[in-house]
Amino acid sequence: MSDSSDIKSHLGKYWMIGAALLVFTGITVAANQLHLVVPLAITVALVIAITKGSMVAAVFMHLSHEKKWIYGSLILTVVFFIVLMTIPFLTINDTIGTPIHVSAPEHTGH
Amino acid sequence: MDIPYIVETRPDTGLANGKLGIWLFLASEVMLFGALFSTYIILRVGAPEWPHGELNVWLGAGNTVILISSSVTMVMAWASLKMKDWGKHRLYLMLTVGLALFFLVNKYFEYAEHVRMHELPSHSTFFAIYFTLTGLHGLHILGGVVVMLYFLGPGAKMWKANPDQFTNRIEYTGLYWHFVDLVWIFLFPVLYLL
Structure with missing residues (x-):
């Protein structure tokens, strides 16, 4: 333009x-x-x-009509941005250091 | 020795060097703010409860209107140069600076109210991330104002010597400014509404 x-x-x-x-x-x-x-x-x-x-x-x-080099650099940015936004969800599944809850043995009454 | 491809485009990329340069800079900015948004998600998801109604929604909405308006005036400042209308360019660029300063004044009053209420970053996780995100964004606004004032002042001389290069510089400033607006478009709902 x-x-x-x-x-x-x-x-x-x-x-x-x-x-x-x-x-x-x-x-x-x-x-x-x-x-x-x-x-x-x-x-x-x-x-x-x-x-x-x-x-x-x-x-x-003006991204609706830009040159391919700009789209290329932005696609790379989007990929890394998605990785960055995925990290919080990985922390939710991270159980390292979380105590494992073992059910207590049943009390027999003796 | 003259620096090549300031005005004319490179045959391999089809772009002037400055254009590719500002986009690579903006890509790094996406990662900077992305890291902080990612931090916000971790803090929010991990918090047993998250405060609501701590911020003035109307002040935040007002600042959104101000920044969107400044984006319009910024693109008009660049378009005026393309149409060789120097007077309108100056008017729109001054309006952009005025709106940016208006945004910062609003932010100052907002911060001052939080300080008065002892709602400092040490008060809670919410205020820590709020001040970090809005503070960094505010610094970007300030940086934009400095650049625009330069082009209204001493930098304006270039228009007579090399109008195409000056127009390109305003385009790059505009790209930065629209990015700052874009960041606020996400900051407003994330911090003020949700």
């Missing part, structure tokens, strides 16, 4: 995306006022945040 007329055709889109981001922010706050159960509240908030983030990245950061 380098041509001046090309840029002019995108100006309206920038304002529209900005307005949409503000509307989504309003929806996030409104959803919070509904006091949803925690798993649903987390899902709703994160889905909206991911939608907003994608709009910023695609339109404002």
Whole structure:
């Protein structure tokens, strides 16, 4: 996107995306006022945040039409980011140092 | 000796060096904030209970509106340069700086209230991660403001000497700024709402 007329055709889109981001922010706050159960509240908030983030990245950061070298570096980042986000879940399954609960022998009454 | 590929694109990557450079920098930033988000998940999942309603949702939402607006003004500052409209570029860049400072002032009042209530990082795990995440994000805002002030001040001279290079610099500043906005888009629900 380098041509001046090309840029002019995108100006309206920038304002529209900005307005949409503000509307989504309003929806996030409104959803919070509904006091949803925690798993649903987390899902709703994160889905909206991911939608907003994608709009910023695609339109404002021009990722919707970038060169393959940038996509390549970002794919690598996404892979490492997923690994990073997986680490907390590995800690949940980590039982090293956790005492093993052995059931006490039955009291026979003697 | 002139540094090559500042304005013209490299034949192998199809990019100016600065563009690839800022994206690699942003990739490292994703990992920096990713590590802290990952820490947040570990702390939250491991906590027997997690506080709710400790933060002012309306102040957080207001700051979200401010940062989103600043992203729009930033992209307009770059688009104005592409259309060779220097006056509008200056106006939009000044608006971006103004909104960034407004964000920091709001954050200052928010922090001051927490300090008054003795809600310091040592108060709880929640406040420790809250101050770490928002403090680091605030430093990024401050860094962006310094760069934008430079381009409003002494750095603006480049527009006359090499307008294409100046336009590229504003584009890279914008990419950084949109990333800072993007981080806040996730920080707001994670810290203020959930």
